[in-house]
Amino acid sequence: MRHTFFCIDGHTAGNPVRLVAGGAPLLRGASMSDRRQDFLARYDWIRTGLCFEPRGHDMMSGGFLYPPTRADADVGILFIETSGCLPMCGHGTIGIITFGLEHGLIQPTTPGRLKVEVPAGVIDIAYSVAGEKVTSVRITNVPSYVAARGVEVEVAELGRLRVDVSYGGNYYAIVEPQGGYAGLDAMGADRLIAASRLVRAAVREKVEPVHPLDPTIRGVSHVLWAERPRANDADGRNAVFYGDKAIDRSPCGTGTSARLAHLADRGDLRVGDRFVHESYIGSRFIGRVEEATTLGGVPAIVPSIEGSAVATGFNTIWIDRADPFWAGFQV
Numbered sequence: 001m002r003h004t005f006f007c008i009d010g011h012t013a014g015n016p017v018r019l020v021a022g023g024a025p026l027l028r029g030a031s032m033s034d035r036r037q038d039f040l041a042r043y044d045w046i047r048t049g050l051c052f053e054p055r056g057h058d059m060m061s062g063g064f065l066y067p068p069t070r071a072d073a074d075v076g077i078l079f080i081e082t083s084g085c086l087p088m089c090g091h092g093t094i095g096i097i098t099f100g101l102e103h104g105l106i107q108p109t110t111p112g113r114l115k116v117e118v119p120a121g122v123i124d125i126a127y128s129v130a131g132e133k134v135t136s137v138r139i140t141n142v143p144s145y146v147a148a149r150g151v152e153v154e155v156a157e158l159g160r161l162r163v164d165v166s167y168g169g170n171y172y173a174i175v176e177p178q179g180g181y182a183g184l185d186a187m188g189a190d191r192l193i194a195a196s197r198l199v200r201a202a203v204r205e206k207v208e209p210v211h212p213l214d215p216t217i218r219g220v221s222h223v224l225w226a227e228r229p230r231a232n233d234a235d236g237r238n239a240v241f242y243g244d245k246a247i248d249r250s251p252c253g254t255g256t257s258a259r260l261a262h263l264a265d266r267g268d269l270r271v272g273d274r275f276v277h278e279s280y281i282g283s284r285f286i287g288r289v290e291e292a293t294t295l296g297g298v299p300a301i302v303p304s305i306e307g308s309a310v311a312t313g314f315n316t317i318w319i320d321r322a323d324p325f326w327a328g329f330q331v
């Protein structure tokens, strides 16, 4: 049996975004979080088939548009990625909203504004348009907070590291330069990937953060290696590891949100402060601490992230059960 998926492919700040505009399965559930669980239980083969080789690659990421489950939202998004079905994805949202608007799949009630339901909650979008092109998307993200401080892990080659765990829509182990970690350029991509696997596994043995309002969102999934910026007009640089082999080519929207919460928590950022974040390849998001809040009684911030995306083409993809690699593979 052959399943056909009509996709708009592109990238946000260099990281891939595959908007699956046709072929989304009908999902059960009273919220996007419930629908995420339903998708994982019954349709995860669509994610692996579209994201893993031979139809995808290590960094592949994307999502589907759904009617929202809430009356106050314009649209819902379900994310798919090599790493799983994320509760929230910042670069994915920027791409999906850009391509959805540019191709008439999303019709805003208020031009320039959208309310979007994602599994992690509800986010607000402000976007700009020039002619037919969406030139920027700003996400006011879900409340973000620090879940654990000073977790000590021992990692081969790098020795003892102290990391903090912060939430920005996914849980991040944040590693700042220290001891055996002298910065991104000193490490290089291959060593960062190998070390990230070890750091994530070691942190998972020590802490399992659980979202204060949604227990289906739990556990450290990503590692954010922090660094000083390269350019004078930026405030920080990072390499975000996800899945098993990916370094985000964008500055990572949820990673930037987690980093803003982390810096705000220790007093290095205040409400209203802007933070220009560079990615591993030098692309940028503009972050901002929008407000202080609480999440289930825990101090938190509401961060925003702004960036832009470019569609690179349409892609009609088949998943055919007669193909020995119909559900994709990873090596």
Ligand code: PYC
Pocket (backbone or CB within 6 Å): 061, 088, 089, 090, 091, 092, 242, 248, 250, 251, 252, 253, 254, 255
């Ligand atoms: O932009 O939030 C993000 C993201 C998560 C994983 C890769 N990118």
